[in-house]
Amino acid sequence: MKWLNASALFPREASTIAPYADALFFFMMALTVVGLLLVGTLVIGFSIRYRKEKHPVAVQVEGSTLLEATWTIIPLALFLVCFVWGALLYFRIYNPPTNAMNIYVVGKQWMWKAEHPGGQHEINALHVPAGRPVQLTMISQDVFHSFSIPDFRVKREVIPGRYSTVWFQATEPGTYHIFCTQYCGTNHSAMIGDVTVLSPDDYQKWTQESTSGMSLAQNGERLFASMGCNACHSGAAAARGPNLAGVYGSKLQLTNGSQVLVNDAYLRDAILNPSQHVTAGFAPIMPTYQGQISEDGLIDLVEYIKSLQSNYRVQQTLTTADSNEQAPTTPGAVKP
Amino acid sequence: MSAASQTILSLPDQRTARLPKRNYLNNEDGLLSWLLTGDHKRIAILYLVSITFFFFIGGAFAGLIRLELLTPQADLVASDTYNKLFSMHGIIMVFLFLVPSVPATLGNFLIPIMLGAKDLAFPKLNLLSWYLYWIGGIFTMAALVLGGVDTGWTFTTPLSTHYLNTHVVTAAMGIFIAGFSSIFTGLNFIVTIHRMRAPGMTWFRMPLFVWSHYAASILMVLGTPVLAISLTLVALERVIGLGVFDPTRGGDPLLFQHLFWFYSHPAVYIMILPGMGVISEVISTFSRKRVFGYSAVAFSSVAIALFGFFVWEHHMFIMGVSNYSALVFSLLTMLVAVPSAIKVFNWAFTLQKGSITFETPMLYAFGFIGLFTIGGMTGVFLGALGMDIHLTETYFIVAHFHFVMVGGMLMAFLSGIHFWWPKMTGRMYPESLSKLAAVTTFIGFNLTFLPQFILGYLGMPRRYHAYPPEFQVLNVMSTAGATVLGVGYMLPLLYLAWSLKYGAIAGDNPWQATGLEWQIQSPPLTENFIETPIVEHDAYDYDWLAYRTAQEVTTVG
Numbered sequence: 001m002k003w004l005n006a007s008a009l010f011p012r013e014a015s016t017i018a019p020y021a022d023a024l025f026f027f028m029m030a031l032t033v034v035g036l037l038l039v040g041t042l043v044i045g046f047s048i049r050y051r052k053e054k055h056p057v058a059v060q061v062e063g064s065t066l067l068e069a070t071w072t073i074i075p076l077a078l079f080l081v082c083f084v085w086g087a088l089l090y091f092r093i094y095n096p097p098t099n100a101m102n103i104y105v106v107g108k109q110w111m112w113k114a115e116h117p118g119g120q121h122e123i124n125a126l127h128v129p130a131g132r133p134v135q136l137t138m139i140s141q142d143v144f145h146s147f148s149i150p151d152f153r154v155k156r157e158v159i160p161g162r163y164s165t166v167w168f169q170a171t172e173p174g175t176y177h178i179f180c181t182q183y184c185g186t187n188h189s190a191m192i193g194d195v196t197v198l199s200p201d202d203y204q205k206w207t208q209e210s211t212s213g214m215s216l217a218q219n220g221e222r223l224f225a226s227m228g229c230n231a232c233h234s235g236a237a238a239a240r241g242p243n244l245a246g247v248y249g250s251k252l253q254l255t256n257g258s259q260v261l262v263n264d265a266y267l268r269d270a271i272l273n274p275s276q277h278v279t280a281g282f283a284p285i286m287p288t289y290q291g292q293i294s295e296d297g298l299i300d301l302v303e304y305i306k307s308l309q310s311n312y313r314v315q316q317t318l319t320t321a322d323s324n325e326q327a328p329t330t331p332g333a334v335k336p
Numbered sequence: 337m338s339a340a341s342q343t344i345l346s347l348p349d350q351r352t353a354r355l356p357k358r359n360y361l362n363n364e365d366g367l368l369s370w371l372l373t374g375d376h377k378r379i380a381i382l383y384l385v386s387i388t389f390f391f392f393i394g395g396a397f398a399g400l401i402r403l404e405l406l407t408p409q410a411d412l413v414a415s416d417t418y419n420k421l422f423s424m425h426g427i428i429m430v431f432l433f434l435v436p437s438v439p440a441t442l443g444n445f446l447i448p449i450m451l452g453a454k455d456l457a458f459p460k461l462n463l464l465s466w467y468l469y470w471i472g473g474i475f476t477m478a479a480l481v482l483g484g485v486d487t488g489w490t491f492t493t494p495l496s497t498h499y500l501n502t503h504v505v506t507a508a509m510g511i512f513i514a515g516f517s518s519i520f521t522g523l524n525f526i527v528t529i530h531r532m533r534a535p536g537m538t539w540f541r542m543p544l545f546v547w548s549h550y551a552a553s554i555l556m557v558l559g560t561p562v563l564a565i566s567l568t569l570v571a572l573e574r575v576i577g578l579g580v581f582d583p584t585r586g587g588d589p590l591l592f593q594h595l596f597w598f599y600s601h602p603a604v605y606i607m608i609l610p611g612m613g614v615i616s617e618v619i620s621t622f623s624r625k626r627v628f629g630y631s632a633v634a635f636s637s638v639a640i641a642l643f644g645f646f647v648w649e650h651h652m653f654i655m656g657v658s659n660y661s662a663l664v665f666s667l668l669t670m671l672v673a674v675p676s677a678i679k680v681f682n683w684a685f686t687l688q689k690g691s692i693t694f695e696t697p698m699l700y701a702f703g704f705i706g707l708f709t710i711g712g713m714t715g716v717f718l719g720a721l722g723m724d725i726h727l728t729e730t731y732f733i734v735a736h737f738h739f740v741m742v743g744g745m746l747m748a749f750l751s752g753i754h755f756w757w758p759k760m761t762g763r764m765y766p767e768s769l770s771k772l773a774a775v776t777t778f779i780g781f782n783l784t785f786l787p788q789f790i791l792g793y794l795g796m797p798r799r800y801h802a803y804p805p806e807f808q809v810l811n812v813m814s815t816a817g818a819t820v821l822g823v824g825y826m827l828p829l830l831y832l833a834w835s836l837k838y839g840a841i842a843g844d845n846p847w848q849a850t851g852l853e854w855q856i857q858s859p860p861l862t863e864n865f866i867e868t869p870i871v872e873h874d875a876y877d878y879d880w881l882a883y884r885t886a887q888e889v890t891t892v893g
Contacts, residue, residue: 008806011794024723025793032713039680039709043702046687047694050623052342058878059689063629063682071681072674079670082720087663089722094659109499143495144589146654146729150795153726157655159590160494161583164656177804181729181797183488185499186415189800273586290584 014176014197015152016169017093022153024085031078093154096167100135103128104216104299107138107145107158110187112178115296117303118207119215124193126178127210128170129203135167137264141295146182149195157182163265170197220304223297224314232286235311241286242279245314248306253280267302344622344693344848347764353841355762359859374459375862380445381760382466383436384753388829390432390473395825397425402784402818405811410802418801419486420502424476426489431511432473434741435518435603438610439525439556440469442752443549445760447525449853449860450543452534452869457527458520465520472514479503479510488799490600491566493581493592497573505574508567515560518606522556525549534852536871540634543851543875544627547634548613551641555602555609558645563599566592590655597648605644607741608708609637611748612679615701618751619683621849622698623690626876628682636675643672653724662721669719676712680705695847696767699774700751707743707781711736714789732792735785743781750777750828757832758846762859763839769831777824783817850881 013019049055103126104115114122128134138147140160147166148155156166180191198206224230232241248267252260255278260266270277271293274286293301308314347353360377363369370378401421404412413421444462448455456462479485485507487496496504529550533542570592572578579585581592620627627633649657649665683705692698714736718724727733757765787810796807803811845854852869853860873880 008809009790009794021722021726024720025717025726028713028717028720028723031716032710035713036706036709039684039705042681042684043687043705046684046690047692047702050687050690050692052344052691052693055689055691058624058691060626060878061628061685061689062626063632064685067685068629068632068678068682072678075677076671076674079673079716082716083667083670086720086722086724087666089720090653090662090666090725091659091722093722093725143499144492148729148795148797150726150730155654155725155729159656161589162656177795179795179797179800183419183490183492183495183799185486185495186419188419189410189415189797189802192804 475510711739758842780820
């Protein structure tokens, strides 16, 4: 593949998936070329052999069941091979390994925001380590976008109102294009960026140098307190909201009888649309937060809840919040 | 003598030949006689003029798009303008050119005659459908003149419902109305084919052209209402804020994709099936042979129409649909590719043991077979799930559907226009100039769209106004090809217009073809047949034709 990569006519193979995708591509290219040669040979061959000068009187032929069966079954079989091969590749690309590190991506007209759990925030850029599987959890703040890294052969639609994921494992340090491939309005073609693949050491260095100082979970903790979530989700036995510690990854029984797996998408939906996601044993009293928290804020909250192993911190923040509320007013101050 | 043996063209003696005194063209005079006509042939001509008009408007937009893409920077037009250009190009070409192209012109003209009928079942409905087409066209043009629309032809929500300030509702209204024109055409064809076949014209004696139109008509009648529904919902959500697709109001943005592609995938077959019908007629005529495996070709049209309804989700493989539903739709996509492959091989084997000549319609038909094979095979790439992830939404898909729609359908349309031009007008087009046009189109087409496959695999996204500089060389090639292609399309416009007055008199049956349409005068009488024909032979029965010709000569002698 090296000579092709050098020719500027073929994308670089910079992820573990790329060689698998290219193998299928070359197989189907071969099919196309053979098919085209076959049809071309038949058409041109017959045209020369049976042109009017050579063959003035046509011989009527009705058809041939054998021939027709041949060109029904052989293409069908080849297409089915493509189907199976394609399906295997699809599952490989869309089923992330369990040890993948997660990075959040928010798409909006017209930029990509990458949010690393460690507190690194990037716009139209993404830094990832080589040799480690990376999963992107993506959502759009407005319209459909699509996150594509051609040199990795991965792409996934970024949809408003729901998380979608894609994963890859970069192999070669370097810089590669990120494109938005779903038409998203005026500056669609400017919604591009670079993914920078770093060696593990460089990546380590980059993480330390570019952190904002607050992890996503820490941001989420603040938000959790300032939105007053901790008032109900305090973890106390008599609390009005369910205990959130350790809830991520568990199976939850809902009042409507269904059982759900608590994942990122469930947490996000439950915050925005609580009446549809009432945990069994609790009253449907949680108000909706639709329109009150940005997608970034939701990601922070989700990260926070994911990281919540005990309620110790919740109680701490609760006390802080209470003490804020009960801050003594200066006697005799003029009220605005 | 050698020149004569290279063609089957047999024209009457030009010194004595005249156009028939009475025909559908001169039966009545005046503009009103055209605007109020119920004659399927005149309506076909009205459609032909109309779609040609829209084709060149859509083509001009394509030209501007290619010109902008000559350089990597966004320098010719503003981004919003560029977005409007490709949106209007798509909307006009799909809804106002490709969908009506072959059915509303050639189908309208030929189906009643091929069946031995005097007209379609509902002549007034046929005229109404032309008016609806124009009302739809005027709405679309209004959207254009008022400042354009930049949703892309796919009207993706929530972009189209909440984020754009252009004339979305006007354009959607245009497509909504034009859709009814297509429903009425389909309905008319279905009823005509069921009820108005001449005595002896059994289903399996019908020309394959009619079969493919029958299949396309089913798609039009069943699919188009869903498009109308989805566009109505877009308009309602945009105007009164109905929350069907908007996630913040509890709607589902993927629902629009499902609805839209439920029509728009079958629409691809609405566009290509009638073209396949043309190819069957042309290949048979110029190889003097019955189409190889007539019933396989007929049934493959119907199979395409049926399977065509169950593959729409292959436009959404990367959109977070369930992996298992993606499996089902990928499998069905592979199945729908099979009937197309069958057709290609049947056409190729129609040539075997024939007596082949290479007039212009045949050259276009060969072009069709080559380009459609590439278009079809690249469709298999996109139907294979894992491959689709990398290829979808890039120039690969742009190249793929242009190979099918333009390389396939437009080639078929031009093939058919040349083939039936003598029947429609009574005059021949200039043969060598038209051969030049066919070859120019083929070369220009490949030069335009082959580089786009490479661009697509490199990852260049579609609908990009500006692109990274390393893609420039291929884009320049593509633009250069588009120029050649433009010349290829201008040529027929010019020489066909010329031939209306100066073309050689064609006579009844210049191609020695077997269809009923060739057994009547050119141009035909308004009532098509003086007496209802009785059909006693299969389609493409050249022995019958030879026998009939021999009888005529004897009678005259």
